[in-house]
Amino acid sequence: MSPLEPLFSESGPIARSVKGYRYRAGQLRLAQAIQECIDSGQTLVAEAGTGVGKTFAYLVPLLQSQGKSIVSTATRHLQDQLYERDLPRIKAALGVSIQTAVLKGRANYLCLYRMEQHKEQGRFSRREDIEAFGSIVRFAAQTTTGDIAECAEVPENAPIWSQATSTRENCLGQQCPRLTDCHLMAARTRAAQADLVVINHHLLCADMALRDEGFGELLPTVNHVVIDEAHALPEVATHFFSQSISTQALSGLARDALGVGLQHARDGASWPDLCGSLERCAAELRLVSPATSGREEALMNAGINRRIGWDQLDESVRTQWLEKLNAATDALIALHQVLTRNAERHLELAQLLAVAQDFIGRIGEFCEEDPAAAVVRWMEWGRYGVTMHITPYEIAPRFQQEMAKHQRTWIMVSATLAIAGRFDHFVQRLGLEQAKTLIAESPFDFQQQGLLLVPQQLPDPKAPDLIERLLQQSEIRALLDSLEGGAFILCTSHRAVGHARGWFEQWASGHPDRLILAQGEAPRQSLIERFRAHGAAILIGSHSFWEGVDVPGAALSMVLIDKLPFAPPDDPVMQARSRWLTRQGFDSFSVIQIPEAAILLKQGVGRLIRTETDRGLVVVGDRRLAETGYGRRILRSLPNFARTRDCKFAKDWLAADVPVSPSPGFDA
Ligand code: SF4
Structure with missing residues (x-):
């Protein structure tokens, strides 16, 4: 034993x-x-x-x-x-x-030194920044861990946190006047001793x-x-393992250099001119963007970044971008020269010098095309700025x-x-x-506890309005109408989430006891808690809801997935990796796209059965799962649910605790 x-x-x-x-x-x-x-x-x-x-x-x-x-x-x-x-x-x-400890990245801990510096300098112009910073100062007075997740009034991803957290480059380390009560150092010490x-x-x-x-x-x-x-x-x-630099980082350097320069080397340069020039370059870079459709604009406003390969951009956009980038490099070089002259006057000036040097190097690398390098250069446009990336293929x-x-x-x-x-x-x-x-192996009896339905009649999985067409099918609607517990509607795109939400809001007018929840209308955790508490709600979400969600019992009795979750065909990193594999003689669809879709589908399907007594139905609205060779390969990766292509059978199975004899048409 x-x-x-x-x-x-x-x-x-x-x-x-x-x-x-x-x-x-x-x-x-x-x-x-x-x-x-x-x-x-x-x-x-x-x-x-x-x-x-x-x-x-x-x-x-x-x-x-x-x-x-x-x-x-x-x-x-x-x-x-x-x-x-x-x-x-x-x-x-x-x-x-x-002894045990928890340790997060540096950006998760309040930096008392930087918070106080910004409090003294008080350079916030927007009212919401002044209010948020006030909340951070109040949080600082009562926190014992300094973990910014505990500051309920300011979301963790709010840009204002960059004024009250540190980076590797700007942390004063052993020379910091707040070292003895530094939250980051305390967390690191606890981790080192645990x-x-x-x-x-x-x-x-x-x-x-x-x-x-x-x-x-x-x-x-x-x-x-x-x-x-x-x-x-x-x-x-x-x-x-990627190399990145963002317009936010350039702006952050300009802001920090202005504050630190005026504080420690006021006579060393015309800091407002120098830093203003870099700040302007960052702002102008943000304005250079490829044509953006209304839908892309809406996605960015919802926090979904737009990713485009450098070689997929129009020539005119690339030319403009490189021009602005040259101007930013000139502004960085000017700042670098001034910082070099003043670096000995204070540690923070020396640190900013290192940051400016690093940024000049990163921009240089991005601009230098090396066809032999196994990397992809790509850009990411988001609500708060633009980031350039160099990502290795492997x-x-x-x-x-x-x-x-x-x-x-x-x-x-x-x-x-x-x-x-x-x-x-x-x-x-x-x-x-x-x-x-x-x-x-899982201890669950998936054959008895779960049923996988790929309906016989399905729309084209490539149809742009797939989710609506799926929901409008009378047999799917009948399943939803008869469902007693709750359901997850897992979509492969944010657009599908919006379409499904519109459809369910109408549907709910005939089902007043139902609660409809959709991604984006509240924080993820709060949506999940409301879903669990209601017991018969419908939750519509895209990728962030496919994993890490645990709802045992009848509160989750059905998972409906619109289609196989292949990566978007225009994703620049996936495209570049695929081309690179193809050049080496591999079938990239088989080597990366199918496995990645299989893992994600397995995650989504895995939401359904969480305990020995759970019972429920998974509906996948994509016939490729049942009718193609690669679909059957993906199918073999999923929990061993009973399977059917017959919606009526699935409806009866859901309604009554009857044993399953799988229907024909599903021969994987
Ligand atoms: S040691 Fe670094 S992180 Fe800690 S308070 Fe000082 S500057 Fe901030």
């Missing part, structure tokens, strides 16, 4: 201490595999089906092990959930008293890419790294280089890593071909 078996048994310490705990063979198997890798120093890539209980499966061996551990989660929300809920429960169950630290993928990758943002001092001392929700890691790593070499720096155990775990039982896609992206792999 392995030492883990008694811990996970029906009469063990976890069962005695954690309400609702049940023994699951898959959980024990996963924990044992993790234990073996901890003992041998091997890397493990594991898929844990829904309900396996992967969090306890990795926490138990980690808490029993020697050495220091890091657990990385996909989002800050999951990070807080793990640290505040799961970790204390399992520590109490096992009776261990090891045996187990909960971080997120952004922090992990930022540390790998920049050796800053949180624990450049910490990672080398870590023996075991568990990456939960590992399916999200390649995307985050790609972002951090991240495996860089990721492997970072992994190889220190000998330690790496555990990658997620509910969605395998495609039709194979891990090729994930391990190739990160260069983990040598890793051990494991699939820990």
Whole structure:
């Protein structure tokens, strides 16, 4: 018997201490595999089906092990959930008293020094900025952690936070007058002293890419790294291994240089002219944009950025952009010269000099086209500015280089890593071909608990009004009319969310007991809580609702997905990677597009069955899932639900607890 078996048994310490705990063979198997890798120093890539209980499966061996551990989660929300809920429960169950800490990226902590500097300088002109900054100052007086997520009055993504948080470049570090009460330094110290630290993928990758943002001092001392929700890691790593510079960063430098210059070297230059010139260049760059349709404008206003490859832009836009970029470089060089002359007068001036130097280098790299480099140059237009990116086609070499720096155990775990039982896609992206792999099957009886419906009659999946045409079909409408619990309508585009919302608002006039919720009308977490509490609501959302949402019971009885979630065909990074793979003789559709769509669909479908007693229907409005070879490959990646193409059968199945004999036409 392995030492883990008694811990996970029906009469063990976890069962005695954690309400609702049940023994699951898959959980024990996963924990044992993790234990073996901890003992041998091997890397493990594991898929844990829904309900396996992967969090306890990795926490138990980690808490029993020697050495220091890091657990990385996909989002800050999951990070807080793990640290505040799961970790204390399992520590109490096992009776261990090891020190734990949570650490986020630098931008998540209030910087007292910068906040005070901006308070003194008081250069806010807009009323909303003055009000938001006042809220931040009040928050500073009462927070003990400095975690900006706790400041309820100012959203975490509000641009004003750049005035009250630090960056690697502008932090004064050991020379800071507020060092002793610095929230970031305190969080880092707690993390350095802890045996187990909960971080997120952004922090992990930022540390790998920049050796800053949180624990450049910490990672080398870590023996075991568990990456939960590992399916999200390649995307985050790609972002951090990219080189970027934004108009907001240029404006931020201009603002900082003005304040710092006037404070520490007033006679050193005409700071308002110098900084005003850079600020103007940033503003002019923001105005150079490709023709934007009303829909694209609306999306940007809703916070959805527009991504375009540099080589896809019109010649005239590129020419204008390069002209403005040259002007910005001239303004940066002028600022650089002045900062060089004054750098010795104060540390902050020396830091700004380094930032100006870095920006000149980044702009230079973006402008220098190197056809041999395996990178794509692309632009991103958003509500607050424009960002230029240089993104590598592949991240495996860089990721492997970072992994190889220190000998330690790496555990990658997620509910969605395998495609039709194979891990090729994930391990190739990160260069983990040598890793051990494991699939820990879900304990749920998907054949009895879930039914997958791909209706026989369906609109063309490429139709721009697909979601409306789908909902207007009488058989789909009949399903919705007869549904007793709640439903998720998961769309592949924001446009479809808008169309579906319009349709459901009309539908709800005949169903006054229904609550219709749509992405964008309230923060994500608040929408999910209202959905859960109502019990028979309809929630319409796009990608951010496909994963990380847990609604057990009848409150979620149906998931309707408009179509297979392939990446948008015009996405510049996907396009460039596809072309690059094709040049090497690969079928890019098969190598990247199908696996990525399969992982996302698996996430979306995975919302439905969350406990042993859940029961529900998944409707996919895309006939390609049932009628094409690649659709059947995707299908083999999904939970093993009973399947049907008959809407009437699905309606009867939903209404009565009858056993399923799948109908014909679904022969995967
Ligand atoms: S040490 Fe850095 S982050 Fe901390 S208060 Fe000072 S400038 Fe801000």
